[in-house]
Amino acid sequence: MSFLSQVLNFINDESGVPDSLFQRLSPDERQALREFELGFRSSQHWKEITQGILAAAANLSRSKDKEDVLGDLVKSARSILHADVGYISLNNGEDHDTSVLVTSGVVTQQFKDIKIPLGVGVLGMVASRQGSAWTTDHASDPNVTHLPEVDAAVQAEGIRAILGAPLTRNGEIIGALMVGERRKRAYSPNEILVLESLASLASIALEKAELITSLEQSVEALRSAHQNREEQVNELQSLTDVDAILTRLLNQGARPESIARFVSERLNTHTWIFNEAGELLVAFPDQSISSELEKVVSRAQNEESFVTEAGYSAIALSVHERSLGVLSVATTVDEAGSRIVHRASATLATALVFRETLAAAEARQVDDVLRKVVAGTASREDVNRLRKLTGFDVNDFEKSCIVSIETVDLDLRASTVNSVLAGTGIAFSHENHICALVHCAVNISQKSVESAMEPLLDWANARQGDLFIGAVPLARDLESISRQHEKSCALTRSLRQLSLTGRVAMPDSFGSLGLLLGASSESVADIVEATIGELLFYDESHSTELARTALAYLEKNRNVADTARELYVHENTVRQRLDRIKIILGSAWAAGTSALDVHLALRAWTLSNSTVNRENKREFH
Template identity: 25%
Template structure:
């Protein structure tokens, strides 16, 4: 080996030493320049140039490996950093800051998908100027994010605004332009099958992302997705724990309060059972409820009060009472007063009114219920004591309706109960609707005590025996008082008056027939007696007093004819026979049509303007026919069977004189 070869071998070793020492590429280039300056041959120089190229390649591989090691180290540091127990907002800020630092870019931001509103919104950003702020809504189906989510891989562009491969929208392009962004890369957040957001990194210069940078962005997206899901799960767990703690605390408070209420309820009921007066019980309730208390019965009469309850509109109070009774829950009035029904089973005994002393205090529903129950116990005891004084009053009415005992025994039983059956009485029958028989029965008990009457429940109806002389007026009074209490009209039938025990059962049946007639006629919710039903009352009545019906319906016309010897009754019959035609009626009567018109005017004065309405006109025709039959029977009775001849079609009194009408 000559000196030149030894020199070349030494320089080769120098190159290897430079590579081993990871010297910069410039040192290798200086060595090559020295070789050229020494004047090496073409073959040697070519070998040296090849050696230089190989040395540069090795140097580049070292540089890439070092860069990859640095990236992996940074990624590892980032992964370690993301495992710390951040709250979600702090974690997102850490992710964006790390992403921008690792890739050496100007900006990074995160968007979350909005499933309800569509599209997504920016949750956090780092390095932004002003346009791409937190909360900015990213339109769906546009930009890199939608493409990255659809493909589940990172998507990038060196210059976003000039890249025609992407779907652009003016809103998003304007924000990118305002931020001055050019190169953008987006990696999807995916956890399992849920793709819930996108990680973005952007530069304000045109930039082509390397494969390593794209791979790093993909790894960052995967790590961030796991960390975000962990943070979200942790937040949900914390919220669940907080809810459980709050629920536990609430349950403890409710348990303590339930024990307090149970003790209070027991004390109130014990006081009621111990014979305390209603006044004393109401005073104790006012202390327990911390407000004024007032107790009213089923007829809304005040039974006891402690403190001043503000006056309220009667209609509002009545509506609130109905609502509270239907719901069996307290209802508050516009004045702040609470209304709670006092119930004993299905029977409503009254209402309890409570007005808190402090406006900010709200009534406690359970406490109001317990207070109303204690009052119900006391009222039940008092009503039981009242019933004990005359325990067989209602049984007496049941006996009157079903028993066949001698009247003497019934009168003796009534005398022992201070019931005078020789006085005129009417029977009123009520049909409750909507399953409210209990409420009606409770009201009827109080009503009969007040009216000194009797009560009975017969076949789903509530019957009342009331001392009165006018069945229609009694039915109207019951309907007027009971209807508003129930919140809807009730059907009421009545009959009488009668005196003595023998006719009460028949009068009850007559009242039931009146009620059934109202239902059959589609008049549910109305009230009537046989007198109110006109000719139907004659059919329904057991005594069938046709003369009374005739007198009530056309009596004024009959009296007028009898006093003035006119023919109004005959004209009235001819008018109906002619189908309501005055002209045809005049032909049948052989008078001038004007005469018929004047007679009809006089009939209107006597019977009233409504006599031609269909319902009253029907009753007038029935009364005319009954009167005609009555006259025929009277003539036959007066003449005798041998002298009675066939009468004229209608034996009207008086002469055929139109002027006398």
């Protein structure tokens, strides 16, 4: 068995690579191996979390007793979050207290029998916040409302840290799903999100169990009314089918398209799903939207509730006061239809939040790798990971470049750049600009890079904003990419100093002028004024073209004949103009270091002047 195979076998067994093998690796290989192990453990952890949540969701479609279903959910919460104890507490409206319904890991009867007045403990914090609440140390937390009998039960169980997520029914908090630790513990945002997802499932389980109980009692009470009994049984069966189908859709990812299709077919109507900004995500079977529908959707989102009006029904998609959008149907639903819509919305909201969490975690991985690439510290493993996550291959340097993007008047974000470039580039925020790796259709050139960046330039132009973009071909070795990034930033700064917007600058765009702009802290206007200001003033006052003649003379290697052909004038005219230039700038203006200073200033003036002309043309049109 090869050395690499031995390492991989230990990783697959999740037993860790032993020191005897680890010491045989080079320092870079050790670092790469540890990073891979961390990523592998993270993936396995999220896989276990996903399987746990989906397994808990699958229980909702089974014909189980309420206590059994909730007991399984509590065990799932405790297992996924590695908690010492877990329990579900339900509110007693008449007694104004809450009591423990099911537990897992609890060892004292005192805690199982505890009745907590509403507003006390972490449960009170959940109710007041209308959302998740936690404490790292119950006994010493001043934010927790304490009662001696409650504190005694908690201390007897040995619980210190507690995390709770609310159970809701029709928008009202009816209890909480809780986990606890017999030590101090701080809960991460991901752990809070997992418990909230399980609490949403527990809420559905409670509603389903209560519905089944209610229907069973009705069937027993109305046994003599055969027709009514059949209708209630059919309704129960229908809702059970709905739960089973929604659970299957949740296991498959619960895409908005599949939820819209299910609701439309189940209620025999049209269905629309909107995002939190009110934009249409999915319409089934068509996309026609009336003004009445827009009003109902807006009301449901503003009130975060279920709304029935003007022949439409709409329900806000939300997870504990966080708006995710609206689901709407083209019918005034009855009670059975309302349950279907509520279940569909809860399934969709849970899937959206979970998918968003996974996407955010993946985006963070991409950003981390990109920052390593730009810093020149990326390893080959990082390059391979970037290719797997995004499809971008840093090794394809002949068609790839590193781009620096700046703006002064646009709300430009990396996510916007990624969306506009549509797969040709990957961007992230870096210091005071946005950095992107861009892939061109053909080998790198001024034309191919401008073509790749054209969608972003069009986006900025449509918003009447200015973009400054510097681009440098990717280096062949990873260590040199950081220098290429610095060059792209220098080009971007050069564009800003020249006020050249709506174009892409590459290393050969400015010649030596680009080096001056990248290194100097003076403005271009100051450089031009100090060097050729008097010449420009003379041209403006006398309607002459001395500055243009001086630039052509220097560009043509001080050849009078070539300069005359370039300007379409007689050689004597050129000589006369050169004599006038000597009077204004001095006899040594075209020799030695003065020639370089004048040449750079003339080029800067030409570029700035061309920008003004383009802006005037744009305003005219």
